[in-house]
Amino acid sequence: MQAEFAGLPYFPYDPSLRLVADVGEPQGRATIMTGAGHDGEVRLHPFARTRGLTPRLGNELTLYWIGGYGGGVFLPFRDATSRHETFGGGRYLLDTIKGADLGQAPDGRLVLDFNFAYNPSCAYADRWICPLAPAENRLPNPVRAGERLPD
Numbered sequence: 001m002q003a004e005f006a007g008l009p010y011f012p013y014d015p016s017l018r019l020v021a022d023v024g025e026p027q028g029r030a031t032i033m034t035g036a037g038h039d040g041e042v043r044l045h046p047f048a049r050t051r052g053l054t055p056r057l058g059n060e061l062t063l064y065w066i067g068g069y070g071g072g073v074f075l076p077f078r079d080a081t082s083r084h085e086t087f088g089g090g091r092y093l094l095d096t097i098k099g100a101d102l103g104q105a106p107d108g109r110l111v112l113d114f115n116f117a118y119n120p121s122c123a124y125a126d127r128w129i130c131p132l133a134p135a136e137n138r139l140p141n142p143v144r145a146g147e148r149l150p151d
Contacts, residue, residue, distance in 0.1 A: 009148045011115075017145040018113040019057075020105045021050040026062050027136060034131040042131050043067030044074065050110070058140035061112075063094070066131075072096035076133040077117075080142040086149055087123040090133035093146075117146025 026046035033041050044064040053060050057079070064074045078090035093112060103111055120130035 009151055011144045011146060011148055013115050014145050016056075017115055017143065018111070019053060020107075020109040020111055021052045022109055023048040023063065024051050025049065031067070032064070032131075032134055041068070044131060044134070050112070053112070056141070057143065059138070061137050061139075062134070074131070075112075075137075076120075076131060077137045077139060077143070078133040079139040081144060081148075085142075085144070086117075086147065087119040089120065089122065089130070090137070091117040091119055091146060093117050114143050114145040117143065119147050 026049045029046060032044040032046075034044065043066070045067055046062045047065050048063040050060045050063070061075060061077055064076075066072050066074050073094050073096045074092070075094035076090050076092050079086070082088050082090055093114060093116065105111055120132070121128040122130035
């Protein structure tokens with residue numbers, strides 16, 4: 001099986017999808033509880049909302065702090081490519097538990113390079129249960145960057 005693996009499919013790198021965003025207060029502070037199989041539940045605590053992405057992506061995104069599991073910043077999203085060109089449940093952009101953090105621009109704004117968006121583990125095996133993008137992190141515009149569905 002491993003000898004046959006040819007790698008993951010990605011969209012070509014698009015420099016226009018490396019964005020920097022200001023962050024402000026989230027729309028709401030209600031914690032989202034999501035099942036995590038044998039690991040119980042994962043709590044997603046909204047702590048910030050981007051500002052400045054709407055002209056390019058059609059919406060802003062909420063950043064979450066993961067309560068339990070390993071903690072850390074988490075940014076899941078869905079877009080117009082979900083189910084057609086990318087995983088139906090959405091993709092992840094930031095997950096500091098796994099080291100996926102693109103840092104800050106020199107002016108302190110958040111770097112969001114969608115070319116590094118990747119599928120959650122549940123896209124590959126039913127034994128994995130993943131927190132998926134909440135409704136507030138659904139983008140109406142396509143984000144043709146990062147990991148795609150297998151050909």
